[in-house]
Amino acid sequence: MTGTQRPMEEMFRALQERAKELQCLYQVDELLHQSAPSTPEILAGVVRVLPPAWQYPAICRARIVVGGTTYASDGFVETAWSMRSPVHIQEESGGLVEVVYVEETGKSDEGPFLKEERRLLDAVAERLGRFLEHAKLRQAFDALATAERVGSAGPEPWRVILDFLRRTDEALLVRIARKMINHLGWLGVREAVAVLHQMNVEETPEGEEMTADNRPLTRIGRDPAKARIEETFHIAAEVLGDDEIINLVQKWIREDKARFLVTTLGDPDAGLDEVAEAIRRYHHLGPGVTELSMAARKGIRVALIEHFFTDQLEFINAAKNHLDIEDFYDVVQHVVSPPRTRGKLGGKSAGLFLASRILHRAGADNPRLREIRVPRTWYVTSDSIVNFIQYNNLEDIYS
Secondary structure, three states: OOOOHHHHHHHHHHHHHHHHHHHHHHHHHHHHOOOOOOHHHHHHHHHHHOHHHOOOHHHEEEEEEEOOEEEEOOOOOOOOOEEEEEEEEOOEEEEEEEEEEOOOOOOOOEOOEOHHHHHHHHHHHHHHHHHHHHHHHHHHHHHHHHHHHHHHHOOOHHHHHHHHHHHHOHHHHHHHHHHHHHHHHHOOOHHHHHHHHHHHHHHOOOOOOOOOOOOOOOOOOOOHHHHHHHHHHHHHHHHOOHHHHHHHHHHHHHHHOOHHHHHHHOOOOOOHHHHHHHHHHHHHHOOOOOOOOHHHHHHHHHHHHHHHOOOOHHHHHHHOOOOOOOHHHHHHOOEEOOOOOOOOOHHHHHHHHHHHHHHHHHOOOOHHHHHOOOOOOOEEOOOHHHHHHHHOOOHHHOO
């Protein structure tokens, strides 16, 4: 065999492996987009098409584990030669997809597996996650449609909504249950207050006491409200009407749509670019999609002022009464800053921005104020000049 033939054979073998992987992805996509077979039949089909795509198909087996159910190739056994990829459903682990060799082979990039096979398995896991997420949504929408057809003969409408959330976004359901039990506690419902006290006990890690020294308790990995969803809404049904429960749940769902903005602003390590991206996302949600209480809006306004301008109380107390969240969208469209900036926009920018918003709102009642023009403005962060000097190696002439 000549030296030229050997590289050619290696190239053809590599091309054959890539062709097998592409064929596998094509077959997986074809299975996942079929409408007639059931989910178990589709997952069993995916298990069948995986082994032929691997380097040694004769000794390769596959399995998918989802929701406690396993779909596996004939002869599948757990071995030391395994490659796994998690299947995420709504950003949480919902199972796994795995391939194994039942006999030892030569070493490669990841044990006996090629790096391309890792990418293939991750791609299949991602597709499975999207498919299973859509399947959950279809089941939930079917339940809603059934409830609408049944009408008054079926369960209470709010129970249907809770079941829909349980199927589609359980984390949101837990947050709503927490809000409901707090709401009932504020109303003075004795059963709700008792549940709140019990939840406080459950939130205290074992071995720690609520009356201990003034220090933070160890964080626990679960929300006690999750185990009390049914109890919470059973209490709510005793004291609130169906319409009132539905209105509260809908209100809290709209509030939760802005949760990403609150989370970003509450992160002390969040840079101005991350805050700006959260503001753009909030803006593009459009009017009517979110609903924030007056207290929440004020808290967000104060946090935005601190992130962009200053933490001086005198300025914050004046500005928070004249600025709204949407006003900052115009600011982020005109900010000049280095990547991952930690700087602020400075006093002149803050004063000009606040003055322009005061004039804009006052102009609604005073036509003469509408004629005042604010110059087109770009806002430069305080660390931009330092970044400019470092980027252009001007430290020697900077004084």
